Amino acid sequence: MLKTIKRILGGFGTLNGATYPFKALITFIKNPRLIKYIVIPIVVNIIVAIALYSGLLFFGLQIVNDVQADLTLWLNQLVTNLPQWLGFLTYLVAGFIIIVRLLIIVVLLIATGFLLTQFGVLLGAPWYGQLSEQLEKTLTGKVELIELNIAGDLARAILYELKKLVLIALVGIPLLLINFFPGVGTVVSSIGSLTLTTTIVCLDFLDSCLERRRLSFRQKLGIVFKSLPASGSFGLVCLGLISIPLLNLITIPLCVASGTLFICDRLKATVR
Template identity: 80%
Template sequence: MLKTLKKILGGFGTLDGATYPLKALITFIKNPGLFKYIAIPILVNIIVAIALYSGLLYFGWQIVDGVQSDLTLWLNQLIANLPQWLGFLSYIVSGLIALIRLCLIVILLIATGFLLTQFGVLLGAPWYGQLSEQLEKLRTGKVELVELNIISDLGRAILYELKKLVLIAVVGIPLLFINLFPGVGTLVSTVGSFTLTTTIVCLDFLDSYLERRRLPFRRKLAIVFKNLPATGSFGLVCLGLISIPLVNLITIPLCVASGTLFICDRVSRPVK
């Protein structure tokens, strides 16, 4: 009874899953020796961020401005044909345009942060792997490792990225078509795309631990779904952290560390 009540009050792990980046930060503070494992990944993130933010963010900002201009012109023309007594609608339209611009900027930052994570985690994998091993040793007192040769490791890494692309295509393409239907279709497409992005982010940050056991992609995905809603809140918080420019240079390693702690606590050693 007490265990069930604890689960209900904790949202069946929802609140606990969201706290793991903070738990990782506390672990770093208590174990300063871990910082050496994130020095090079942070440098890698800075290099990748310069390329992404100087390119993708610049052109993305132009697209946002273009969409805003077209939308403003269309809405102003629409209001111009309305009776004069409906002039107050211009204020509503201005607010609506500002809200749409804000949403577009948020989407742009999320997309840029997502790409930064994909490249940063991939390029920093050797150091993140060592960090994950140290965290597992701290948390459980041992490290489980399935040894493979370099060629096999490289092959698994490439295959993992390809399977992620397949997942994105299988889910993302239908969502694009659903988006063609205004109203409900747009809502479903937006929620679906956000859920897909959160799932991929969650997979990436749990992967340092899971890949060390050479688990197949479907098993990794099953672990994410089996541990909902904790994995959902974990992925959501991580997605927010990696979407903040400059701050994400540090939060990406933090989220990688929190993924290992999450698995150690909630998967390999089930919560009581």
Template identity: 65%
Template sequence: MRKTLSGFGLLAGATYPFRVLAVFRRTPRLWSYVAVPILMNVIVGIALYAGLLFFGWDSVTHLMDSLTHWVDSLITSLPRWLGILDYLIIGISWLLRLLLVLGLLLFTGFLLVQFGVLLGAPWYGQLSEQLEELRTGQLHIVEVGIVRDIGRAILFELKKLVLAAGVGIVLLLLNLLPGIGTLVATIGGIALATTIVCLDFLDAPLERRRLPFREKLRIVFRSLPASASFGLVCFGLVSVPLLNLLTIPLCVASGTLFFCDRVL
């Protein structure tokens, strides 16, 4: 079974964020390309977590307080023997609080990826070049000039936003349907986040070839299921608070290894 899954790439794709550690161990000079991005991630991460988690936790607390008051007012009109529902509601409220906080952590980690990859792009680009040359023995770059290069980077971010917003609206509407709609929206949300993460971490070698956005997206889909497991593991690694300050550079490097092995 394991051999079959590995043959399709499902297991192999998930291992790339860890394979790159062996490459760094054998090639210590590569660490010089991640030192500055890690420092930048620490600064950006502290700002994001301090801001979003503070206001997010405050919002969750207000929401839970409102829900508790509403339930208390509802229970007062019920027979006394139904007072046990109060304990049930307390348990549900804490479960909702936990789910909301987990969602907030995932969202914060997702934002950290966007800012971290964008700010660390010069260093990540050099790291990716070194890895590709080390892995394949050659380096392919299409030069377009600094102005066009900046324009492409801005367009790439805008197109990702359009993709996320377009699919996100559909998923939000599906979430209004009870039962199956919520399940489909949850799975779709994870798939969308995984796709965006794949685009981010595979972008360095793809952008060196100046591929259009749709071609980058097609490469992600053509690499399934390896790209799905790769993106899912990376999404998990960058969603863990504090750990993601270190794993973002590793995921960027593993994206280049994935490209060299499974796309080239």
């Protein structure tokens, strides 16, 4: 039994995938020359973060406050109409409201971190590409690169973003509709949305290494699915790291680097 659990967690890569951001941190410590490749992306992230957090997060918290006020009023009206001996429910209502508020704030932070990643990775792509190349050269001794002209690179980048939007729409819209069914629908929608977000995050952080090989969007998606559960735990940890305000300014470049480590390890395993 113990060997089976160890195989599931270790051999199948569940825990291994989650360790790559920390492996990337160790790599930066051992190779400080790589730090210069993340300076400009961090500056880009700061600019994008100021715009997102001052706008989206500000209005988001306003909505959270409005939802909390409406929910408090509605629940208090329900408690008021109950018999006096059920007065203890007032404390339960207060606790429930606090939990709902915290959950909404967590979702808001995840959404803001996700958007920061989309813009940050896109705008910092040239520098992240150089970082990924240097990392792969350090790890494998060589860099696989299929050259294209500027127009070709730009076309692929635009097409890649459009295909991500199509994937989000094809999966996200049905999940949104399922959410209207209370109970099971809400659970399915929540799990599905988290899976979709993790998949997109995983694609973004693996892309610097995969794009040099000029793989199609379907091939990149296939690598994510074939690498499960390691890619799943990798994506979840990265999603958590990019959702922490201020810290995500640094963790986004760290996750990009960890994506290169992830792919390089899989390439080594394939060669063996």
